Amino acid sequence: MTVGNRTRAALLLLCAAVLACASAAWAKSRHPLRIGLGEEPRTLNVWMASDANSNNILSQIYQPLYRHTPEETEMVPWLAAGPPEMEADGVTYQVRLRPARWSDGSAFTAADVAFTCRLIKEFKIPRHYSRWKFVDRIEAVDDRTVRFVLKEPMAIFLTRSLTIPIVSEKEWREVADAAKKQKKPLATLFNHTVERPLGTGPFVLEKWHKGAFLHMKKNDWFFGQGLRIGGRLLGPFVGEILFKIYGTSDVAMLALKKGAIDMYWQGIQPGYIENLEQHPEIRIFSSERSALYYLGFNLRRPPFDDPALRRAAAVLVDKSFIIERVLQGYGSRMDSILPAGNEFWYNPNLTEYGEGLNREQRIRAVHRILKEAGYRWTRPPVDDAGKVQPAAGLRLPDGSLMEPLTILTPPADYDPHRAISGLLIQQWLRQAGIPASARPMSFGALLQQVKARHDFDAFILGYGRLSLDPDYLRIFFHSEFDRERGWNMSGYHNPEFDQIAEASEKTMDLEARRLLIYKMQEIIARDVPYLPIYLPREIEAVRTDRFAGWVQMLEGIGNIWSFCQLSPVN
Amino acid sequence: MKTGNEQRDTLAAPAGRRDWLAGGWALFWENPIGKIGLILMACFALMAAASFVPPLLDPMYHPMHGVDPEISHATGPSAAHWLGTDFIGRDILSQLLAGARIAFMVGLSAAFMSIFFGTLIGMISGYAGRFVDTLLMRIADMVMVMPTLLVVLILSSLFGQLRIWTIVLLIALFRWPGVSRVIRAQTLTLKHRPFIEAARVTGASHLRIIFRHIFPNVLPLALLYMTFRVTSAIIIEAALAFLGFGDPGTVSWGMMLQWVWKTGHMFQAPYWLLPPGICISLLTLSFYMLGRAMEEVLDPRLRKEGESE
Numbered sequence: 001m002t003v004g005n006r007t008r009a010a011l012l013l014l015c016a017a018v019l020a021c022a023s024a025a026w027a028k029s030r031h032p033l034r035i036g037l038g039e040e041p042r043t044l045n046v047w048m049a050s051d052a053n054s055n056n057i058l059s060q061i062y063q064p065l066y067r068h069t070p071e072e073t074e075m076v077p078w079l080a081a082g083p084p085e086m087e088a089d090g091v092t093y094q095v096r097l098r099p100a101r102w103s104d105g106s107a108f109t110a111a112d113v114a115f116t117c118r119l120i121k122e123f124k125i126p127r128h129y130s131r132w133k134f135v136d137r138i139e140a141v142d143d144r145t146v147r148f149v150l151k152e153p154m155a156i157f158l159t160r161s162l163t164i165p166i167v168s169e170k171e172w173r174e175v176a177d178a179a180k181k182q183k184k185p186l187a188t189l190f191n192h193t194v195e196r197p198l199g200t201g202p203f204v205l206e207k208w209h210k211g212a213f214l215h216m217k218k219n220d221w222f223f224g225q226g227l228r229i230g231g232r233l234l235g236p237f238v239g240e241i242l243f244k245i246y247g248t249s250d251v252a253m254l255a256l257k258k259g260a261i262d263m264y265w266q267g268i269q270p271g272y273i274e275n276l277e278q279h280p281e282i283r284i285f286s287s288e289r290s291a292l293y294y295l296g297f298n299l300r301r302p303p304f305d306d307p308a309l310r311r312a313a314a315v316l317v318d319k320s321f322i323i324e325r326v327l328q329g330y331g332s333r334m335d336s337i338l339p340a341g342n343e344f345w346y347n348p349n350l351t352e353y354g355e356g357l358n359r360e361q362r363i364r365a366v367h368r369i370l371k372e373a374g375y376r377w378t379r380p381p382v383d384d385a386g387k388v389q390p391a392a393g394l395r396l397p398d399g400s401l402m403e404p405l406t407i408l409t410p411p412a413d414y415d416p417h418r419a420i421s422g423l424l425i426q427q428w429l430r431q432a433g434i435p436a437s438a439r440p441m442s443f444g445a446l447l448q449q450v451k452a453r454h455d456f457d458a459f460i461l462g463y464g465r466l467s468l469d470p471d472y473l474r475i476f477f478h479s480e481f482d483r484e485r486g487w488n489m490s491g492y493h494n495p496e497f498d499q500i501a502e503a504s505e506k507t508m509d510l511e512a513r514r515l516l517i518y519k520m521q522e523i524i525a526r527d528v529p530y531l532p533i534y535l536p537r538e539i540e541a542v543r544t545d546r547f548a549g550w551v552q553m554l555e556g557i558g559n560i561w562s563f564c565q566l567s568p569v570n
Numbered sequence: 571m572k573t574g575n576e577q578r579d580t581l582a583a584p585a586g587r588r589d590w591l592a593g594g595w596a597l598f599w600e601n602p603i604g605k606i607g608l609i610l611m612a613c614f615a616l617m618a619a620a621s622f623v624p625p626l627l628d629p630m631y632h633p634m635h636g637v638d639p640e641i642s643h644a645t646g647p648s649a650a651h652w653l654g655t656d657f658i659g660r661d662i663l664s665q666l667l668a669g670a671r672i673a674f675m676v677g678l679s680a681a682f683m684s685i686f687f688g689t690l691i692g693m694i695s696g697y698a699g700r701f702v703d704t705l706l707m708r709i710a711d712m713v714m715v716m717p718t719l720l721v722v723l724i725l726s727s728l729f730g731q732l733r734i735w736t737i738v739l740l741i742a743l744f745r746w747p748g749v750s751r752v753i754r755a756q757t758l759t760l761k762h763r764p765f766i767e768a769a770r771v772t773g774a775s776h777l778r779i780i781f782r783h784i785f786p787n788v789l790p791l792a793l794l795y796m797t798f799r800v801t802s803a804i805i806i807e808a809a810l811a812f813l814g815f816g817d818p819g820t821v822s823w824g825m826m827l828q829w830v831w832k833t834g835h836m837f838q839a840p841y842w843l844l845p846p847g848i849c850i851s852l853l854t855l856s857f858y859m860l861g862r863a864m865e866e867v868l869d870p871r872l873r874k875e876g877e878s879e
Contacts, residue, residue: 248831249834250831250834250836250837253834253837268834269832269833269834270833270834271644271657271833271834271835271838271839272834272838274838275837275838324642325637325642325643325657325658325659326658328642328643328657329642411814411815411818412814412818412828412829412832413813413814413815413828413832414814416829416832416833419818420658422818423634423635423818423819424635427634427635437819438818438819439818440818442727445727445728445729
């Protein structure tokens with residue numbers, strides 16, 4: 001080989017290597033982020049969506065004016081350009097918007113914001129209406145300024161009202177106008193099928209192949225691209241996302257191990273962790289949640305209309321046992337309706353029923369509580385010699401025999417933790433002679449029985465993604481919400497609580513409001529309409545060999561910050 | 571030994587019946603399938619009987635509520651827990667034994683009920699003929715085409731979790747038509763036999779003819795079908811429990827499988843996954859084998875050449 005030939009060959013090799021590198025880099029950037037979903041999203045109609053999978057997809061598309069930073073310490077302007085400016089009257093707010101565009105390239109304006117807020121008010125959209133009904137007027141001052149006039153000063157306006165997803169007037173105007181002419185406008189709005197949602201978020205829906213996958217592409221018009229918000233430089237740095245639907249967690253875990261997906265967007269059972277940890281390219285995230293899992297009682301009828309019996313049940317329920325065994329340690333006990341992580345509002349001085357007691361001590365304590373309240377047994381749980389024995393024939397203070405009662409739980413298929421907790425609680429109540437039996441039933445039927453028909457004795461349910469603002473305390477227990485399908489599922493009525501709750505909603509001074517929220521927690525802990533049981537952690541698994549940059553925050557890593565910051569691994 | 575139905579004409583004589591039973595038993599025992607089936611079933615019956623023992627030894631061996639105070643996660647076999655523990659520290663062996671009891675209870679009672687309905691309807695249909703026959707058989711056809719598992723799943727999701735006895739009853743209600751068809755066919759051949767004619771001529775009532783003369787002759791066939799029904803009842807209950815529609819208050823093998831699955835231990839805890847799975851297979855196999863051997867006893871056409879009578 002001559003020198004010239006050798007040089008040519010070397011050049012050729014160099015070119016080939018450069019080409020190979022370039023094509024690999026190009027291929028990598030083309031490789032989509034693949035995410036496993038537990039179920040098919042039920043709808044892409046943002047007003048109708050209530051399931052986690054639909055909300056996961058829609059959260060990439062529809063954006064709010066403000067959102068929490070990953071550290072959850074403050075709200076940062078998202079579609080808004082800066083914090084809302086409150087006028088001297090205390091009820092007028094002005095919000096300036098960022099220059100942004102919808103995913104079809106049309107301009108995002110103040111008219112869109114005003115339209116969204118009016119739509120919620122006009123249709124009384126159940127999930128959002130309670131945070132907008134106190135807003136009197138919404139005006140688009142100019143293209144980039146919106147003015148809100150409240151009926152009265154309201155503490156929850158920034159944290160609860162201005163965090164709703166904003167929709168495009170162009171997309172929804174006709175739908176809303178047509179729905180208004182129907183007999184049931186809200187139902188018509190809910191039934192509207194959305195195929196290509198128009199949003200301002202980092203991704204747009206490209207294709208939804210039902211039963212198989214959803215394909216999303218980067219939104220070239222995303223307002224946050226290249227901006228630094230909340231101290232973070234936003235992308236997205238990923239060109240495409242492919243959401244694959246997996247029917248069961250087992251299959252999804254196999255897919256994750258094989259590298260068929262990069263993340264499974266659903267909490268996984270602790271049972272998987274040991275096996276997943278054997279794979280070095282898989283990382284487990286265990287995140288705090290803002291949730292509440294509780295035992296609710298029906299205060300509308302005997303026997304749980306008696307606070308003494310509810311307190312007795314609270315002593316019998318061994319929360320530590322449930323956390324240590326059922327949750328495998330991935331959770332913490334709850335004594336307030338508020339999670340302890342919500343440090344500003346959480347009242348740490350509440351009664352910790354049964355804390356530190358062993359089973360026998362719990363039974364003795366309950367025997368004492370119920371005896372003092374006038375309950376009698378044919379065979380008491382503690383005999384005359386002070387020995388604990390199987391109890392039977394519990395009689396109410398009025399002398400009647402306690403009827404068998406049922407604890408409704410979601411089925412193990414839906415949530416094994418709650419179903420098994422129900423069985424354990426049934427057994428613990430029986431030890432004191434309370435004739436309880438756990439009855440798992442399908443989630444829809446359970447909600448129907450508890451929320452709509454109020455036909456139950458007790459139930460175990462949970463709330464996820466509770467807002468940091470503790471206004472839900474008012475919504476869960478104010479007597480105003482004890483109605484068909486209302487949030488006050490226990491049927492709790494307490495004028496003292498109602499009065500404090502109403503004041504808490506309006507008090508603008510943070511310290512004063514905190515005292516009110518503390519008092520509300522105390523009252524609920526005393527009367528026990530709900531017995532908070534546990535706060536589970538969110539366990540998620542991702543592969544680290546293709547993408548990096550997951551942002552962990554409350555409720556896990558599946559959040560908009562992650563999707564705006566994820567980038568391919570070099 | 572006399573074959574088929576002709577021996578039943580002489581069943582009135584106790585000695586003849588004894589001979590037939592002895593001959594049948596000899597034939598059954600000669601069949602290795604029958605022998606294995608019977609031994610397997612006896613093992614499971616022993617397991618079911620033994621299920622009462624562990625909770626008496628220590629409350630931690632209670633299959634549903636007992637937990638080992640030292641163990642709070644799934645662990646493999648050890649001296650204290652021969653098959654290991656489940657994710658909250660319950661003993662898997664105790665659950666397996668309790669599961670055997672539930673499987674027998676579900677299998678036998680559902681099979682007995684479906685055989686009871688099937689035999690009764692089959693006999694009435696075959697004996698009465700005409701309109702009654704047509705009506706009952708069309709109903710049987712309609713029930714027969716309904717997929718049992720699917721219907722019970724739907725009912726369960728509509729009315730909440732079903733209790734074990736409701737599940738048993740539902741299985742029985744959907745599994746009688748097959749039996750009734752066979753019994754009806756047998757009744758049709760019987761009702762024209764001379765001994766039935768004779769009974770009718772001597773003034774026996776319809777009820778007496780059905781229960782005193784036809785019933786003893788279809789009984790062996792009904793018992794044969796019962797063994798097959800036990801198999802299907804056990805499998806349906808296990809499938810229901812596995813899918814999350816079983817009775818949560820009972821520890822059945824299907825329920826154990828569901829716990830393994832739903833708590834994420836499917837690939838991590840073979841000591842928990844395999845025992846219930848193997849037990850379901852073996853118990854259903856044992857009843858199937860019993861049925862096959864019984865079939866050979868009752869139907870001479872299935873016997874090998876030169877086999878004893």
